[in-house]
Each structure stands twice: as C-alpha cells, then as structure tokens.
Amino acid sequence: MKNTPKHQGAPWRNFYGRLKGKSLRPAQEKYLDEDLAQLSPGAVDWNENPDRTPLDVDALFGGKPLWLEIGFGGGEHFVHMAKTYSDIGLIGCEPYINGVAMLLGKIRQAGVDNLRVHPGDARDLFDVLPAGSVSKVFLNYPDPWPKKRHHRRRFVTPEHLEPLSQVMAPGAELRVATDIKDYVRQTLEQVPRHGFEWLAERPQDWRDPWGDWLSTRYEQKALREGRTPHYLTFRKHAAG
Secondary structure, three states: EEOOOOOOOOOOEEEEEEOOOOOOOHHHHHHHHHHOOOHHOOOOOOOOOOOOOOOHHHHOOOOOOOOEEEEOOOOOOHHHHHHHHHHHHHEEEEEOHHHHHHHHHHHHHHHHOEEEEEEHHHHHHHHOOOOOOOOOOOOOOHHHHOHHHHHHHHOOOOOHHHHHHHHHEEEEEEEEEEEOOHHHHHHHHHHHOEEEEEEEOOOOHHHHHOOOOOOOOHHHHHHHOOOOOEEEEEEEEEEE
16 A cells, blocks of 8 residues: 655655555454554644654653564564563554554553554654654564565665664664565665664574564464574664
C-alpha cells in the first residue's frame, strides 16, 4: 500500500506495506476502541499536531529513560521488554492495525503500564521526539523487501536512519534482528554512515541473541524455514 500524509504542511512520505489484514475479532475491536487512545504517546499525527510540537517524554514516563521499538509486529518482544524493565518507558511504532490489536490484548494480559503505542509511520514519531531523547532502539525482523528494486523501501535507508540518529542520545544502542542475509549487508553498510559503530568483535556477537531477547513468532517461522537469525548491535557515537 502507498499513501502520504493528508495535512497540507506534511512532507511527501510514501508508505509501502499493509495497514490492515483480515477482519479483526470482536475482542480486538474492543481493545482498539477502549485502550488505544489512552496508550497514545501524544499528538504525533500531522492533523493533530501540524506545528510538530515535541512530545514531553519526561512527563510521559515520569523521567524514565526512553526506549523505542520500530515495527513491533504482534507485540510479544515489546511487552516482554516492558515487563522486564519496569524502570524504563517504551514507545512502540506499528502501522499494521492487526498487529496493534494483538499488542493491546497482550498489554491487558501482562498488566504493564510503562509503554505507549504509535499506530503509524515511525517517521512521524521521529518528527516530534526531542533530539537525543532515546537511549535504546529495537528493529526486529523488519520487512525485508527482497526484490532489488524495492531495497529503497527498507528501513535501513537514509530516509529513516537520519531522523532516527537525531532522536537517539550519544551512546544509545540500536539493535537489529533479521534473518535476511542481504538485509544484514545493507544494515552494515548504511547504519555506520549515520553516526553508529557496530559493536561486534567475534562471530558470537551476531550469531547469539541478546541476553534479554524474546524470540518472536517471526523468528520462529524463519527458523522453521531454515533461515539463520543475525543479531546486530550498534552504538551511537558520543559526538554527533
């Protein structure tokens, strides 16, 4: 799917991907109606915030460090991190409304309250996050866009990495998990160009998952189909 922001002052941003899949179950519709608005991080949409007033992240999470998950899928890793690190505030971005509905059900079940949900394009959130406000970012199994002519649609391109780098604090950590070898190549090529250092020193550093990792349903599917996960860790340079 391809779309652009409706507000006349918004930049031209193509979005490729699904926004909705099969029909939602009644319970999922209920989650969206009852829970999504109160879990919003604030005015992110261009029509709600045309002046792009920055979010007050200190007020949002009581001064807790801010982490960000981009494309949380069904939300299992996102909720796991919120449960594991109660002293952290997390914002998750996901434009696929079926995934958002799945997440909301998991939030109810887990009873966590240290997270917020942006059901849309991460670039719109980057517009309103204060510079240097994010201390850790997760990009888990992003859409691989396997055809060569579609590689420019991947997240690991300047259109996404430049604003991402701006909102991350010096020394902040970026984690990328993918099972697509060419996505690994592009990640290692592009991410260091935007102010990051790859932290791997030995093969185990990208072959073994992080100690607090929760294997997602996407990863389990990749393993069943014989693909090898890669776990890439970057650090934002202290200067720049």
